[in-house]
Amino acid sequence: MKLLKPLVIFSALSPLSVMGMEALQDESLSGVTGQEGVDVAIALTANWDNIYFDTDGNRFNLGNIAIDTDSRGVDGSSNEPFYMSMDAVSSGRRKGLEMAIWNVNSVDFTIRDVSLTAVDTNGAETARDVYGTLGLENMSFNGGYADVALLGIPGVGQQGVFTEVTLPQGTTLDFTINDFQNAAGDYVDAAAATQGGELRATLELNDFYVGQSFDLVENADGTTGMKMIFSGMHASMDITNISAGNPHHANARQGSYGRVVIDNLNMTRGYVQVNALD
Numbered sequence: 001m002k003l004l005k006p007l008v009i010f011s012a013l014s015p016l017s018v019m020g021m022e023a024l025q026d027e028s029l030s031g032v033t034g035q036e037g038v039d040v041a042i043a044l045t046a047n048w049d050n051i052y053f054d055t056d057g058n059r060f061n062l063g064n065i066a067i068d069t070d071s072r073g074v075d076g077s078s079n080e081p082f083y084m085s086m087d088a089v090s091s092g093r094r095k096g097l098e099m100a101i102w103n104v105n106s107v108d109f110t111i112r113d114v115s116l117t118a119v120d121t122n123g124a125e126t127a128r129d130v131y132g133t134l135g136l137e138n139m140s141f142n143g144g145y146a147d148v149a150l151l152g153i154p155g156v157g158q159q160g161v162f163t164e165v166t167l168p169q170g171t172t173l174d175f176t177i178n179d180f181q182n183a184a185g186d187y188v189d190a191a192a193a194t195q196g197g198e199l200r201a202t203l204e205l206n207d208f209y210v211g212q213s214f215d216l217v218e219n220a221d222g223t224t225g226m227k228m229i230f231s232g233m234h235a236s237m238d239i240t241n242i243s244a245g246n247p248h249h250a251n252a253r254q255g256s257y258g259r260v261v262i263d264n265l266n267m268t269r270g271y272v273q274v275n276a277l278d
Contacts, residue, residue: 037087043069043079050113053226057120060226063113071108071138080105089151096151096162104141110134132179132196144168161215162231167208174241176200202241207264209234217273229271237262 048065070080085100111134118127149164178198211231219225242257 037085040084040086041081042084043081045069052117057118059117059119061113061115061117062111063115064111066108066110066112068108070106072106082107096149099148099150101146101148102141102144104139104146107139108135108137109139110137130179132177135174135176137174137176139173140171141168142170142172144170146171162211162213164211165209167205169206171205171208172203173205174200174202197245198243200241200243201239204238204240206236206238207234208236225273227271227273230267230269232269233265233267235262235265237265 045068046066050061050063051065052059052061069082070078072078072080080103082104083102087098089096089098114131114134116129116131117125119125145168147164147166149162151162151164176198179196180198210233213229213231215227215229217225217227237260239260239262242260244257
């Protein structure tokens with residue numbers, strides 16, 4: 001059976017571009033006036049059973065994904081849209097899509113089943129490790145614009161996808177991650193859990209930018225891997241309303257904490273790679 005072996009390396013190097021890609025220098029799409037392309041209004045409540053990344057019989061699964069673009073009403077019934085302006089670009093090494101997103105007031109995005117699995121040649125699952133739930137809720141841009149770019153990477157050996165995300169000043173969201181287990185270590189509903197717990201916090205993000213490429217790579221020993229290369233990341237964060245424990249079980253303990261402030265987080269280069277090994 002093949003196992004996933006994570007390899008994480010972050011290097012503090014000079015702010016050079018990665019794989020020939022550089023941060024976009026053109027005028028931001030925040031100034032929507034005069035931009036060619038299309039404007040889209042999006043209002044939905046939706047669920048996806050599973051999205052997975054596969055490499056050599058190993059899968060990283062994002063299951064039971066739910067999104068509500070306006071959670072201010074009961075079950076999202078207020079149905080107020082957010083807006084997106086999209087424009088195709090093709091100039092030199094920049095070929096892809098640029099977007100500006102605004103009027104984000106109360107968006108919920110939840111992944112209820114994050115897991116790693118191994119499958120045989122017939123596609124049958126042979127092993128699974130579950131890592132609980134990840135939730136980004138009540139996300140608001142507070143009147144600002146987010147800029148997003150999805151670009152193809154040209155050149156031999158560099159055919160991947162490059163993404164850039166810049167969030168507006170004062171973006172706020174509620175962050176949740178949990179992993180509830182019973183006495184045997186199996187994943188269960190929170191109310192039945194005797195182990196594990198939940199971490200919650202409210203984040204305010206300022207000066208947030210991240211740029212990264214994603215590609216499948218072949219290693220020297222013939223194995224394959226999924227590689228995400230960061231060309232840059234910077235942000236300042238104010239983290240409040242921090243709590244940990246299991247608030248859903250009468251006999252479980254829960255603690256609350258103060259405030260964490262992170263000023264001028266800056267990463268100039270690094271990568272994350274997950275290899276499939278025999």
